[in-house]
Amino acid sequence: MQSDVISYFMRLIAIDSESLNERAMIDALKLDLLDLGAQVDEDECYKKTGGNAGNLYAYLPGTLDKDPILLCAHVDTVTPGKGIKARIEGNKIVTNGTTILGSDDKSGIAEIMIALNRIKESGIAHAPIEVLFTVSEEIGLLGAKCFDKSRIKSAFGYALDCHRVGELLTGAPSQKSFEIVIRGVEAHAGVEPEKGLNAIKIAAEAISAMPMGRIDFETTCNVGKIRGGESTNIVPSEVTIYAEARSHSTVKLQQLCSDIEHAFTSTVSRYEAQGAKLEFKCELEYDSINIPQDHPVVKLAQTALRNLDIPFTTGRGGGGSDANVISASGVPMIITGTGMNNVHTVHENIEIDQLFQGTDFIEEMIKLHSSTEL
Ligand SMILES: [Zn+2]
Numbered sequence: 001m002q003s004d005v006i007s008y009f010m011r012l013i014a015i016d017s018e019s020l021n022e023r024a025m026i027d028a029l030k031l032d033l034l035d036l037g038a039q040v041d042e043d044e045c046y047k048k049t050g051g052n053a054g055n056l057y058a059y060l061p062g063t064l065d066k067d068p069i070l071l072c073a074h075v076d077t078v079t080p081g082k083g084i085k086a087r088i089e090g091n092k093i094v095t096n097g098t099t100i101l102g103s104d105d106k107s108g109i110a111e112i113m114i115a116l117n118r119i120k121e122s123g124i125a126h127a128p129i130e131v132l133f134t135v136s137e138e139i140g141l142l143g144a145k146c147f148d149k150s151r152i153k154s155a156f157g158y159a160l161d162c163h164r165v166g167e168l169l170t171g172a173p174s175q176k177s178f179e180i181v182i183r184g185v186e187a188h189a190g191v192e193p194e195k196g197l198n199a200i201k202i203a204a205e206a207i208s209a210m211p212m213g214r215i216d217f218e219t220t221c222n223v224g225k226i227r228g229g230e231s232t233n234i235v236p237s238e239v240t241i242y243a244e245a246r247s248h249s250t251v252k253l254q255q256l257c258s259d260i261e262h263a264f265t266s267t268v269s270r271y272e273a274q275g276a277k278l279e280f281k282c283e284l285e286y287d288s289i290n291i292p293q294d295h296p297v298v299k300l301a302q303t304a305l306r307n308l309d310i311p312f313t314t315g316r317g318g319g320g321s322d323a324n325v326i327s328a329s330g331v332p333m334i335i336t337g338t339g340m341n342n343v344h345t346v347h348e349n350i351e352i353d354q355l356f357q358g359t360d361f362i363e364e365m366i367k368l369h370s371s372t373e374l
Pocket of ligand 1: 074104105161
């Protein structure tokens with residue numbers, strides 16, 4: 001396996017791995033992890049996700065009798081992520097402007113793998129290390145959701161999946177998603193509109209009555225997609241509304257969800273006599289993370305960054321990641337920065353220095369975890 005983080009990162013970038021098509025990446029990483037002396041196992045989550053590869057779980061036995069430490073990154077990318085042509089421009093690795101770069105999350109993978117390689121090459125005594133490379137994170141944390149979390153032996157872990165090295169996210173919101181169907185009555189719009197009941201009009205009223213946007217400093221809500229109607233000359237009989245709500249507070253999220261439901265039930269009930277119907281589906285996507293600042297998972301990361309003279313920030317994020325799913329299973333996990341920039345756009349890039357710093361950070365955390373009880 002390569003020992004240079006830049007060439008290793010470039011090699012990973014050249015392997016296409018859009019969500020549900022992670023086969024080639026999982027195969028490549030499996031070989032490299034075996035090379036490092038890890039016990040490697042791919043699960044069968046593709047049977048549930050419809051993808052072509054499972055999550056990769058690896059256990060690198062330690063030379064010290066200590067608890068393992070868990071390092072996690074996702075192998076899938078968003079689109080357009082096929083045939084990525086990356087090049088080095090000054091201190092940055094950039095694309096040719098037609099695809100994403102895939103530093104989200106291959107920078108995390110490269111930093112983990114090269115740090116493990118350095119630990120192995122140096123021959124120093126270390127604690128066992130668990131590595132989890134998940135699939136289909138970008139399309140709803142699907143891999144992490146179906147991974148058997150009871151396999152994790154570590155007391156805590158790290159998801160390498162945010163921006164600057166030194167950024168530590170110890171909190172993330174919980175999210176619920178909504179699929180709401182409103183049914184009206186179809187009729188010819190020009191000949192006998194009075195026989196119809198316009199589902200789009202009812203939807204508009206209900207959406208106007210619901211909370212929207214930033215609700216408070218830790219709570220948001222959005223209608224992101226609406227689908228319905230066939231033609232301008234038909235009174236539409238059905239419309240589907242897709243929305244989401246997030247909050248760092250479970251109580252506030254619960255309140256927001258019942259406010260949304262109330263907006264729809266009360267609006268639709270006014271048209272019930274004319275034949276309006278409502279189908280309201282609400283699903284929990286993931287739980288929130290709220291890890292105290294004095295938890296060992298935070299302290300270990302902060303000490304490693306301090307030792308390396310890397311400035312750090314500790315805060316809360318606004319998105320969901322594998323860390324939400326793993327933390328909810330009882331293994332506290334924070335999200336750490338890898339250097340990725342402008343992710344989910346064709347302007348995605350990463351600074352070379354960040355890849356080096358990110359690798360140093362992981363290596364230092366493993367060394368610290370192996371040597372001390374924080
Ligand atoms: Zn990511």
